[in-house]
Amino acid sequence: MSFAPVVPFNGYTGWAFLARTRAAQEAAFAGSAEMNRDESYFRERIGSVETAEELVADRRLLSVALGAFGLSGDIGNKYFIRKVFEDGTLRPDALANKLADKRYLELSRAFGFGDYAVPRTQLSDFADRILAEYKTNRFEEAVGAQSNELRLALTAERELAELAMRDLSGDAKWLTALGSAPLREVLQTAFGLPDSFAQIDLDRQVAVLKGRADRYLGGGDLAQFQDPGKVEDLVRLYLLRSQIQGFGAGYSPQSVALSVLKSAHHTGGLLSRLV
Structure with missing residues (x-):
């Protein structure tokens, strides 16, 4: 039987657990x-x-x-x-x-x-x-069998760091990110963009992404993701917003935020920008 990654929680709490145990879990999975x-x-x-x-x-x-x-x-x-x-x-x-x-x-x-x-x-x-x-990728798929959000977070963490270091113009990097299905989903969710966002002109999509990145992360250049802290900020934002969306209708933004705060620590100022 293949080793199955242990992911006891969803959302940012699950991400924090995975971060602490990831090296050991990846080694066990690969072996x-x-x-x-x-x-x-x-x-x-x-x-x-x-x-x-x-x-x-x-x-x-x-x-x-x-x-x-x-x-x-x-x-x-x-x-x-x-x-x-x-x-x-x-x-x-x-x-x-x-x-x-x-x-x-x-x-x-x-x-x-x-x-x-x-x-x-x-x-x-x-x-x-x-x-x-x-x-x-197989480890990410195995994580995804338990939490697709965490799989996307892992993929985004890896791809963003790689893309940030590529010898491309700023706009070309954003266009490359849009060409990755996992990265597009993470970016759209993290930045609070609707599904219809994908239907607008590509140049406009890039402009919107730059603006949202500057608003939420303090800079519109994708090269900022050479900093692991910036990648973590985006992943955290994605997971928190995914968790908020998962509550569905019938909950006020304030009650959702309180629930999220109870399950995820060290969210900094990101959560206040979601509500």
Whole structure:
């Protein structure tokens, strides 16, 4: 049986517990029998895979490949995934470049079936890099089986820190964040934006995000998330607002805030801005 992460609480209380126990829980999860079997199989077989067709035909290899990019739900969409791989990323009309969710772009780029004469599966360190991402994303999925909000928080924490350090313009970073389904959901919820926000012009979306980030976090530049404290502020804001939304109708903002305060400490001035 695979190790299941322990998440006894939801919301920010659960996040605080996970933060305290995360290193030990991740190590136990990565060392589970199921993960060891997946790792051994991938290491033994991936070097012999030279085409997208071969990869998609092997469900166990494909499961690791998709899991490494948080796309495990696509395991049954073989034709679609093969097309993502074979089109590559270099042509503007490649399928991965047309999709709003840029995890597919990263998936296709990582394997290189459509970009290079010799795919990246032949590189000596390829298995190491994919398996490292696989372990991280599978742990997040396992947490998500108990709390989707905590899974999104983990993903946002990781992706924001990585994105903040990329050599991109300020607007390009925000656009990249919008292209990540988990990051978009965290940002929209944390900043109190409605579902209809996704329907407005992209330039306007970026402007709104900058304004909300400045209001809630003290700065509109996504590069601020190089500071782990800023990432924590956003995650806390997301989890508190998610918890407030979970109370539903019939509760006043003041009563909801009081309930949240009883279950989460050290919220600073963020909560006062939600009510």
